[in-house]
Amino acid sequence: MRKIEHIGIAVSSLASSVPLFEKLLGTACYKTESVETERVNTAFFQTGENKIELLESIDPDGVIARFIEKKGEGIHHIAFDVEDIEAEMARLKAEGFVLLNETPKKGADNKLVCFLHPKHTNGVLVELCANANDHETRMSTNGRE
Ligand SMILES: CC[C@@H](C(=O)O)C(=O)SCCNC(=O)CCNC(=O)[C@H](O)C(C)(C)COP(=O)(O)OP(=O)(O)OC[C@H]1O[C@@H](n2cnc3c(N)ncnc32)[C@H](O)[C@@H]1OP(=O)(O)O
Numbered sequence: 001m002r003k004i005e006h007i008g009i010a011v012s013s014l015a016s017s018v019p020l021f022e023k024l025l026g027t028a029c030y031k032t033e034s035v036e037t038e039r040v041n042t043a044f045f046q047t048g049e050n051k052i053e054l055l056e057s058i059d060p061d062g063v064i065a066r067f068i069e070k071k072g073e074g075i076h077h078i079a080f081d082v083e084d085i086e087a088e089m090a091r092l093k094a095e096g097f098v099l100l101n102e103t104p105k106k107g108a109d110n111k112l113v114c115f116l117h118p119k120h121t122n123g124v125l126v127e128l129c130a131n132a133n134d135h136e137t138r139m140s141t142n143g144r145e
Pocket residue numbers: 008035038040042053055063064066067070076077079100106107108109111113115117118123124125127
């Protein structure tokens with residue numbers, strides 16, 4: 001794992017949290033994106049070499065809505081940047097971690113992502129993320145599909 005790529009923060013409303021984080025971080029939100037498959041709207045901030053990802057649910061039964069219902073707004077996950085996501089998933093699986101998706105799935109900001117179950121990571125939801133273009137290049141170079 002190369003560095004923390006982003007910290008995901010569950011919020012009830014991007015409309016109120018984006019201006020709050022702009023004030024807090026002293027920088028403008030550089031991107032918003034909906035990820036239908038995860039049932040979320042996201043907003044991104046660059047903080048040095050890492051990012052903050054705000055997550056608002058678009059589904060009352062989605063994972064973010066359920067998280068806020070149980071724990072309230074706050075830090076939802078830590079995402080690590082990895083070079084070869086499939087290799088890292090295989091390594092972590094062999095180490096006994098539980099992958100929440102067996103193949104990389106589409107995330108926000110042109111990433112492929114995989115989550116590890118928080119029950120096996122001291123209660124912290126961990127996301128692996130890799131640049132989707134780099135992954136595609138590696139696949140075509142290695143002849144993997
Ligand atoms: C925008 C795309 C992408 C990106 O590009 O960055 C994202 O970040 S998407 C982010 C949203 N998507 C996900 O989080 C997908 C992975 N998460 C899951 O699959 C689920 O949230 C989960 C972790 C498997 C939990 O789901 P589920 O078991 O259905 O939820 P429960 O509400 O029943 O909780 C069970 C258990 O787990 C604890 N929990 C839930 N979420 C978290 C969390 N974020 N961090 C730590 N612990 C969490 C929850 O408190 C329950 O614990 P107990 O009550 O002790 O059983």
